[in-house]
Amino acid sequence: MKNISFRNDVLPLKNVLYRLALRITLSHEEAEDIVQDTLIKVWNKRDDWQEIDSIEAFSLTICRNLSLDRMKRAANDNSSIEESNVDAADTTSSPYEDMMKKDRIETVRRIVNGLPEKQRSCMQLRDFEGKSYKEISNILGLSEEQVKINIFRARQTVKQKYQEVDKYGL
Numbered sequence: 001m002k003n004i005s006f007r008n009d010v011l012p013l014k015n016v017l018y019r020l021a022l023r024i025t026l027s028h029e030e031a032e033d034i035v036q037d038t039l040i041k042v043w044n045k046r047d048d049w050q051e052i053d054s055i056e057a058f059s060l061t062i063c064r065n066l067s068l069d070r071m072k073r074a075a076n077d078n079s080s081i082e083e084s085n086v087d088a089a090d091t092t093s094s095p096y097e098d099m100m101k102k103d104r105i106e107t108v109r110r111i112v113n114g115l116p117e118k119q120r121s122c123m124q125l126r127d128f129e130g131k132s133y134k135e136i137s138n139i140l141g142l143s144e145e146q147v148k149i150n151i152f153r154a155r156q157t158v159k160q161k162y163q164e165v166d167k168y169g170l
Contacts, residue, residue: 006043
């Protein structure tokens with residue numbers, strides 16, 4: 001029998017949930033709201049936790065679905081989702097290096113944000129969260145083969161577009 005604890009098993013997932021929601025919505029405020037809603041939904045299902053194979057996959061699935069629902073609602077409201085902030089660069093290098101690093105990070109972020117949602121989600125879970133193909137498959141409701149294809153295509157697109165930008169300075 002599994003003994004799932006909200007404090008030990010669910011709360012530590014909040015950063016992973018936030019990053020997934022942010023990758024889908026591209027909005028810090030939306031992502032924070034979605035994490036709160038996800039935690040509430042997971043808590044409200046606490047009576048069913050014993051039947052859940054992976055509380056992490058369950059939580060990530062709820063987070064993804066809430067994020068996609070918000071995106072659909074935002075699209076219907078004709079609001080813009082292009083308001084993503086750039087994190088402050090660290091101050092251990094010269095201002096020029098900081099600017100170059102910040103530009104490269106922003107370029108990659110812009111390219112990744114421009115990917116189709118499934119590719120973005122697969123890439124986020126695999127490359128940034130370190131999930132296995134099987135875990136991603138369970139979370140996103142795709143076959144492992146579809147997950148691998150989405151990740152491959154996402155990486156190819158990011159690499160190709162980054163090289164184009166780097167080559168032409170766009």
